[in-house]
Amino acid sequence: MVTVRGFCRQRDGRTHVDSADKVVTCLLYLNSGGWAPQGGRLRLLRDGASLGEVIAEVAPDGGNFVSFLRTENSWHGHAPYTGPRRYVMFNWMTSDSSFHRNVGRHRLSAAIKRLFGSEY
Numbered sequence: 001m002v003t004v005r006g007f008c009r010q011r012d013g014r015t016h017v018d019s020a021d022k023v024v025t026c027l028l029y030l031n032s033g034g035w036a037p038q039g040g041r042l043r044l045l046r047d048g049a050s051l052g053e054v055i056a057e058v059a060p061d062g063g064n065f066v067s068f069l070r071t072e073n074s075w076h077g078h079a080p081y082t083g084p085r086r087y088v089m090f091n092w093m094t095s096d097s098s099f100h101r102n103v104g105r106h107r108l109s110a111a112i113k114r115l116f117g118s119e120y
Contacts, residue, residue, distance in 0.1 A: 001093055001099050001102055001103065002089070002090055003088070003091070004087075004088050004089075005085065005086065005087055005089070006084060006085075006086050007085065008040055008082060008083060010081075011080075012078075012081075013040070013078035013080065013081065014077055015049075015050075015051060015075055015077035016048070016077060017048065017071075017072065017074055017076075018070045018091075019070075020070070020094075021094045021095070021101070021102065022091045022092070022093060022098075023070055023091075023092040023093065023094055024067060024068070024069050024070060024091070024092045025070060025091050026066070026067040026089070027058075027065065027067070027088070027090075028065050028087060028088045028089075028090075029059075029060040029061060029063065029064045029086065029087045030086040030088065031061060031062050031085065031086050031087075032062055033061045033063075034061065035059040035060050035061050037081055037083075038079055039080050039082075040079070040081035040083075040085050041078055042057065042060065042066060042076060042077075042078050043055075043056070043057050043058075043076060043077060043079075044056045044058075044066075045075035045077065046075070047075055048075045051077060051078075060085055060086075062086075
C-alpha cells in the first residue's frame, strides 16, 4: 500500500504501533533539507508511554528513508507539528483483503477531509 502525505496536523504523530495487518513500514521524506522544527521528527520508541524514550530520531529531510518491521512493540510517533511535511509511505500488507480495507478507510478519510476540512 502506498500513501502520500503533504501536510501534518497538530494531532498527527501520536505514539502508536501500526495495525496488525501491516508487515513493514517504509517512509521516504520529500521535504527540503535542514528540518528546523523539533516537531515532526519521527521517533522510534522503547515503549508507548512517552515520546522521551527514544531509540532513534529521523528528521523528515528530503531523501531520508526509514523502515521498520511492525511488531507488538514497534512504537513510533513525533512531537506535534502543523504545516507542510511531505512523505511517501510504503506498507507491505498481510493480505489483499487487508490492503483493500485500508485503502477504503483512507478514501473515506480523504472524502471527510474534503467535505469538512483537514482538521478531521
